[in-house]
Amino acid sequence: MIGTVREVAPEVDAGTVLSGAQFIDAFRVEVGAAALNAREACTRMVLNGPRWVDALVRLRNVLVTPFGLKKSGEGAPAPGGLIGLFPVLSETPERLVAGFNDSHLDFRIVVDVAGNAASREVTLTTLVKTNNFLGRIYLTLITPFHKLVARGMMGRIEEPAR
Template sequence: MIGTVREVTPNVDAGTLLAGAQFVDAFRVEIGAATVNAREACMRMVLHGPRWIDVLIRLRNILVTPFGLKTSGEGAPAPHGMIGLFPVLSETPERLVAGFNDHHLDFRIVVDVACDADGRWVTSTTLVRTHNLLGRTYLGLIMPFHKLVVRSMMGRVVAPTR
């Protein structure tokens, strides 16, 4: 059904995207006849999300600063620019890979756009590799929010207005 976000089995090469990833999940939304490329889909997800996600990100940045973790916009220059707080690492019209490495964990967000005889859809896959107790603790703390945030962001691919 168009606009319905559902969790799906991840269909990415985790070893190539983030070798050693301990967490991988994926969500898909059908977009009907809409034509978007991976960058536009990612921009709709990240830049047009609900305001409560912006509040959570600001709170996260405040809470992690004392631990020396990266906050929005920090880090090495992105080869393909930034989308919101995410450095774009690689990009084709069908796939965009964003994310960064930090001392507690590394993460990637993969946005795929595909179509077949049944329609068009966008899939967002998250991969995380933790490095230490801080990374495992952080991942455990954000997990209750992760699925809510991703589902909400994915819904914006079809309806990008706030």
């Protein structure tokens, strides 16, 4: 069904995308005949995200400051620039990989676009590798919010980026 976001079994090679990942999930939405590539799909998700997602990111940035963790979008320049707060690490028209490594955890998002001109689907896969106790605590606390955020972002993919 077009526009319905559903959780699916991840189909990425975790060892290639983020070796040692302890968390991986994936969500998919059918976008019909929308002509978009992986960068455009990611841009639409990130830039059209619900306002409450922006508020959660701002809150997260405030809360992690005392722990010395990177704020969203901080770090070394990415080969493919930034899409919102996500450094783009690699991309083809069908797949975009973004994310960064931090002291507490490493994360990646993978945006895949598949199908033909009449029926396309976009899959968002998230992978996380924790690096220490703080990372494990952070992942435990953020996981319920992550699922809401991922679904919220995927629900906005049919809208052109602002």
